[in-house]
Amino acid sequence: MSIDAQADTLENTAPLHSISISKGPASIDLSNWPSFDRTSFANQPGPDYLPLTRTNIPVLNFLNEFRASLNASPETSYVRELSKRPTVPALEAFWQEQDKTLEAIFAGAEAPRLFLAHLPRDLPEILDVKRRKETFITLMLPHVLAVNEEILTDRNRILKLRADLAKETPLSDAELKWLSKIFASYEVATMNFDRLLARVDIIPPALSIAQAAKESGWGSSRFAQKGNAIFGQWTWNPKDKGIVPKERPDGESYRVRAFDSVLAATRSYAKNLNTSVAYKDFRESRRTLRAVKKPLSGLKLVEALENYSTTRHYYVLAIKEIIKRNRLKHLNKVELSQAKSVAIDQGIQIFAKN
DSSP states (O other): OOHHHHTTOOOSOOOOOBOOOOOOOOOOOGGGSOOOOOSOOOOOOOOSSOOTTOSOSOOOOHHHHHHHHHTOOTTOHHHHHHTSSOOHHHHHHHHHHTTOOHHHHHTTOOBOOEEESSOOTTGGGOOOHHHHHHHHHHHHHHHHHHHHHHHHHHHHHHHHHHHHHHTTOOOOHHHHHHHHHHHHHTTOOSOOHHHHHHHSOOOOHHHHHHHHHHHHTTTTSHHHHHHOOOSOBEEOOTTSOEEOOTTOOTTOOOEEEOOSSHHHHHHHHHHHHHHOGGGHHHHHHHHHHHHTTOOOOHHHHGGGOGGGSTTTHHHHHHHHHHHHHTTGGGGGGOOBOSSOEEEESTTOEEEOOO
16 A cells, blocks of 8 residues: 555554653752742733633533533433533534534634543444544544643743843742743753743644544544543553553563543643654754744644654655645644633533633
8 A cells, every 4th residue: 555545544553653751850949040039020911711721610510501501402412422422423413513513614613622531432433434534633623722722821921931031020939930840841951941942832733633643543543442542652651541552562561651531642742742852853843933933834844753653754754645635734723712611521521711
């Protein structure tokens, strides 16, 4: 099979060989930083949404709020279906009702803030190739956009605090502690803002979704279905959840990393690209595009991701083919809906915006 054809097939298994570094970063000693006046800095206005990582969001009754947000009656079948592990027909009914189908999104609609704990269990049973692809792309898009939204929130705050320091504006203790945490989280051991900003940056949605499709067999692989292993990350850390591949050679200890939700898997994928030494070239390519004020292109950036797969150059060709054939580059300009967020999981929660 040619690489062009191989790139876009719908197989139930996919190569799972991306590199994931699980070592925890060393904490940063604030005492070694330049001494700043600890007087309180003017309160910053908060963002117009609550990032999904925050824990101060009230948990609301799912069914009542979900029905109210949809103007749906209790008898609406897809409301009942979405209150469990969602099925493909239930998701399709939701997107149709909200005018958030993939075609509508391509035509300019916003992506719905719908976040899933699990991929639909019936996704592997969808034999219609076009339907399965559209389902996978549409359900993955909000997760990818939400993670980028979180990253941009942090990036903008870093830029503001760096500008404040350049103007010798005193930072509060809380701001300094936040900076220490973000430097440590992105494994930057010195107070080098340029290096930090090279890491705290988004992944083009076209690239994220193409890699997810390739690594998970469009959401149908055993690893994706069993453990949300959508991006094919490996782990050697015994503390991580993981699934042992049936074909793992004797003497090997790696596992395919598993996650509690699709959003958690997407966050880990982004952090992996943004911190692992294996993807240094990817981050440098992205920084170069930023420097010359060019858009972040998945077709361009994937050229620096040969290390994501043992097939290297052929993997790059495959991802490019998926992006082109499925019109994924059009998703780079899509925005998340400003409506309330619906997170479907075992606990059934709704994350409300301010």
